[in-house]
Amino acid sequence: MSRPIDHRSAVRWTSGVLVIFALLGFGFGSWLGRIPALRDHLGASTLEMSWLGLALALGSLTGLVFSGRTVSWLGPRRTLAIGITGQTLALPAAAALFWVDATAPAIACLVVYGLMFGTSDVAMNVSGAGAERALGTPRMPLLHAAYSLGSVSAMGVSALAETSGIIVPVHLGATYALILIVAALALPRLPPGSPEAATPERPASVHTGPTRIPAAADVDAASGRYSPWLQPRILVIGLIAMSMALAEGTASDWLPLALADGRGFANESAALTLGVFFVSMTLVRVAGSWLLIRFGRVRVLRGGALLVIAGLVLVILVPFAWVSVVGAVCWGVGCALGFPIGISAAADHPATATRDVAAVSAIAYTAFLLGPMGIGFLGEHLGLLHAFWPLVAFSAFVLVAARAAREPRGGVGAAH
Incomplete structure (x- = not known):
């Protein structure tokens, strides 16, 4: 059985990952909030703008496909540090390249942003689930509420940036610089290794039947074949x-x-x-x-x-x-x-x-x-x-x- 962390550390972990959820919601909401301004600048049609969404989805799905191995290898905290740094570089770069009509490299940057975002999203959910387990009480709904509140707040800030005449690359650059700074303060609250090392296994329920996977699967998990x-x-x-x-x-x-x-x-x-x-x-x-x-x-x-x-x-x-x-x-x-x-x-x-x-x-x-x-x-x-x-x-x-x-x-x- 793995050694559990103490309650104080679990609370610290939960508060840190709560901030990360809010930050990722705020970052993605900032992008969504400025899409109309970007469309107007490019003079793009709905079909042409759909290619941007496709590029973002392609990157995100790629990140999701490989996220299990990535997060297992690096751990959630290190994955998030790399992923948030990658988002900070990729999305403002994409906006700046769109602004100077360098469409092809801008779309490539959007793919990278999607890759980093998708991987980070899984990493924060893995860490959030581990924090919830260590704390011993449900917290995933609250974490997702933080993400939603971050997204909604970003929409308001985007509207303010629009009325103030702040161009998209400047807005997104400042937003992600702030996100990177706050993330650097929040990430040390997360444990450095895998959540599995920090939380004990719960006993199976005598009322609902065991939820533990079979012993053969345990062997596969230990050997990496799971x-x-x-x-x-x-x-x-x-x-x-x-x-x-x-x-x-x-x-x-x-x-x-x-x-x-x-x-x-x-x-x-x-x-x-x-x-x-x-x-x-x-x-x-x-x-x-x-x-x-x-x-x-x-x-x-x-x-x-x-x-x-x-x-x-x-x-x-x-x-x-x-x-x-x-x-x-x-x-x-x-x-x-x-x-x-x-x-x-x-x-x-x-x-x-x-x-x-x-x-x-x-x-x-x-x-x-x-x-x-x-x-x-x-x-x-x-x-x-x-x-x-x-x-x-x-x-x-x-x-x-x-x-x-x-x-x-x-x-x-x-x-x-």
Whole structure:
């Protein structure tokens, strides 16, 4: 059994990784907030701007594919130090190159930024899951709330930069310089090695059955032959996280347009409804630790899936504006905790937590990045509102599969 860290060190670890979540959310939100200004400067069409998103997605997916081995090799703290430094160099460089019409090298820098961001995202989730385990109480929802708050704050700062006439390269350069400085202060709070070395293994539950992987897999883990892609429980947890991430990503990309086209919302009202969706989701993540302690993972997942289904049905079928807003609230509340719970569940087994969390993250983020494109394709043929129906099926899957994420007895978030 590994030697656990003390409570004070666990609190210090948690506070450090909380700051990292907020910083990565702030950095990515800053990029999203300045895309309109970049488009105007380039005079680019929607199709041309989609190539930028594709470059970013390509880099991110590459980072996700290799993140398990990378984080296992370097450890989360060192991976984050390299990843945040790489983001600080790559994204401002991309903006500067776009500004001088050097499009090809700018896109290459975006690929590098995506690679660094995707790898860093997995590293911070691995570290966050380890901190949660060391602390002995659910913290992943709060960490993801910090990411959401960072993103929302960045949007406000981006709007201020826009009205102040600050050009994109200067804004992003200053933003990432600040992120690098704050990260340098936060990262020493994280343990230097692997989270598996800092947290003991929890006993299996006598009520829900053992969650420990078989002894043969333990041997494979010790010898380096272990693969999370061959573990049915990890794959199911990944699909649960994927389903909720797809619900979140689809709302982010398509909800305002669907309401504008399908329900006659003004653009401002449609954007405000998306804001209500994000606020609802963030508030639930802030309260997520209490909800998990009180109700446990399985009931929270099932309740969330039911709310997503209810929200989608209201948005798709009921032609009243106020009902659409209520549906957006249910949708946001329902999908808020799916991904954080998936990360926590993937980290239940400390010997393989890094690779398991990386696999679940890769499955979920792939859906988050690429799934909304599929929804958009359906929307071209069926209309955006009716293109949301597959999300109901994915949420129904979560209802059926939620038991795979049950916590081991005595683990974080055990049901009372």
